[in-house]
Amino acid sequence: MNKKILFLIILFLGIAIFLVADIIFPGGLKNMFHRAPAPIILSISPTGLPQNSIGVTLRVYGRNFTEKSVIYWNGTTMPTDTKNVAYGFLTTDIPPSNFTNYGAYPITVGNGAKSTSNAIDFTVGRTLKITPEGATI
Secondary structure, three states: OOHHHHHHHHHHHHHHHHHHHHHHOOOOHHHHHOOOOOOEEEEEEOOEEEOOOOOEEEEEEEEOOOOOOEEEEOOEEEOOEOOOHHHOEEEEEEOHHHHOOOEEEEEEEEEEOOEEOOOEEEEEEOOOOOOOOOOOO
């Protein structure tokens, strides 16, 4: 086979691969192999609530969040709202069932299978029962 024809075939195939890659992988081949930087949590709000509290909207502030970021409560995926990712925070609604047991629950953010943030604990505090002196329970 003529070297010029072989060169043109290889060139054509190379261009076709890049065009297909741009369609299949947003951002082309560069993003196919590039991992986004790991998310970093700077703070959460609120940082805790008493045991048996009602549900709350949790804000997670940080860096390197994306539209695909997900908030984890103690390792459990939470439905995550990413509409404020450009402002550096994500939100999720924590249901009351998460406040039945006291303790520290790690909050993390994931940007993919291998990209997870540092953890910041959300504290569920014990509820104290206060009774008047001399009362029987």
